[in-house]
Amino acid sequence: MSANVFRVLFTSAGRRVELTWCFRRAGAKLGREVEVHACDLDPALSAACLEADHAFAVPRCTDPDYVPLLLDYCRENAIELLVPTIDTELAVLAAARERFAEEGVLVHVSDPATIAVVRDKARTVGVLQDAGVPVPRSAPVEAVRAEPEAWTWPSFIKPAGGSASRGIGVLQSAAQIEDAYAEPMLVQELLEGPEYTVNIYLDARGRLLSTVPHRRLSVRGGEVEKGRTLRDARMAGFAQAIADALPGARGAMCFQLIDDPRRGPRVFEINARFGGGYPLADYAGGRFAESLIAQTLGQRDVASDDWREGVTMVRYDKAVFRG
Incomplete structure (x- = not known):
């Protein structure tokens, strides 16, 4: 196998084609060809699997064979980085991340305690409130x-x-x-007002390196369809408070808030993974994917707050055909 190829596996890949493109571009900046591997329940019906270099089927993450199957695949295909894309698999992969590390695979996931908090919205509200972050x-x-x-x-x-x-x-x-x-x-x-997603990146020691907010101008199926990056000192402050409140948080995460004109901004959700709107932060210069690849290779993180404000993303549907 070529030493210049970096192999990354996206689990529950679904429609996350844009995320795989972010990693391909990030690898090129580091002088590595990114080989995309992807898995899903039915890879023949997953756009990201169809667009990947290699794809395979897996059972649900609650199945006892899920982690052993992934471990075998990573071992046999020299996978260096595993990137989960949905919330329901985070706890399972967080619990198994040391087993993957023994095989030379970095799992992009925060520690189990952090996942337990963010997967329970009531606990999330309590932790944020204790940290001084405004919540509904x-x-x-x-x-x-x-x-x-x-x-x-x-x-x-x-x-x-x-x-x-x-x-x-x-x-x-x-x-x-x-x-x-x-x-x-x-x-x-019930909150009213503009809604925002704030993409953040924390290094291997839990230090906050980058905060990239965007306004959610239009949302479809729970993901941003149209968005625009902006700088807001309040949101940067919330990001640091969240990082301090979750010392086991690692890598790319995002949180959402509504800036209610009567109550002020209220943070209502944290996702401990790459959010659906991350490609906007990436295009604006967030460099989260690049930083994660660099970390896996033992190089220094490159994520920073040197990104462009006012970058707009407008999504559209694209079909993938096979057969």
Whole structure:
């Protein structure tokens, strides 16, 4: 195998074609050809798998064979870096990252304690509040049901462990609270105003190196469809507070906030992975993918706050054909 080739595996690759392109471009800047490997439940129906150099099928991340299968694949194909792309696999991979390290594979994931916090939105709110980060008023749905007069309506409801806008909704009154839910639910004050995603990068020691906010001008399926980078000292301050509150956080992450004209900015979610809007930060000069490859190669991190403000991304659908 060529020493000039850097092999990276994207798990649950789905539609993350743009993310793989970011890594290809990043590798070229470091003088490495990035060989993209990707896996999904059905790689024949995954655009990222179809666009990858190599692709294969895996069971769900909850399957006991998931990690052993990935370990075998990484060993047999000299994978150097594994990049998860969805929230549900983070805990499994965080718990197994030392096993991958023994095979020479860096798993891009924060430590298990950090993942446990960010995967529970109620815990996320509590940790951020303790760190001085402004958050929306929040409570388990059971507490709101027991004391509805203490809340202002309408209010927002979402799964405590959900992602990609699954299961979210607006409650116009307490009467709309269901008798039972299939999973733990969290009620929050309903925020209004512009929404932002803040992409951040932390090095191998947990130091915050880069903060790249963008305004979410349009959203589709829980991901930004149109966005524009901007500099905002408040958001940079939130980023540092989050990094301090989560000492086990590593690599690329993002958090979301709404700048409510009455209440001020409120951070309501953290994703401990590359966010769907990361390609905008990458194009603006964020260099997260490049920094992660450099780290894997034992070189110095290159992510910094030297990026361009006012860069706009407008997405469109692109078809991938096979057969």
